Amino acid sequence: MKVSFRVNGKAHTLDVAPNTLLVSVLREHLGLTGTHVGCDTSQCGACTIHLDGRAVKSCSVLAVQAQDGEVVTIEGLGSIDDLHPMQKAFRDCHGLQCGFCTPGMIMQAVDLATKVETLDADAIRQGMEGNLCRCTGYQNIVAAVANGAAALKARNGES
Secondary structure: OEEEEEEOOEEEEEEOOOOOEHHHHHHHHOOOOOOOOOOOOOOOOOOEEEEOOEEEEHHHOEHHHHOOOEEEOHHHHOOOOOOOHHHHHHHHOOOOOOOOOHHHHHHHHHHHHHHOOOOOHHHHHHHOOOOOOOOOOOHHHHHHHHHHHHHHHHHOOOO
16 A cells, blocks of 8 residues: 655655554654664553654554654654754653663653643653653653753743
8 A cells, every 4th residue: 555644744655565553664664763662562652653743652553544644753853963852851851761762752741741731740640651661760751751841831932
């Protein structure tokens, strides 16, 4: 099947089998390996991306479901020279350890920060509960999400 969508602002048309997962297309066809495969069951969140403006676990989305959609991966969020505010917050708050879950955590955190007005620690924990980290105690991740959300609001001129 032919599938067409935009990934990180660039148009793509690919031939894929009807059962091809979006995470496979991103990693294997487009070389965007920042989206990780952790569990293949949509429980860990390592594969979280944005599809049409909302965070989704790309291991549970068929590529054909993204037809005419807009996909943003961690590679499209920021760059080494120009980190997204949430990426900066994760770095500055050391909201990572081995880094395997970090791209999915950041993508979920950006979605959470743009959709939930008041983010206290409990709201952050609840909003991030579908993303698992096997290395940290989550405290630094919660701090990173709070700092990243504040930086996003400041960047957007919100108080």
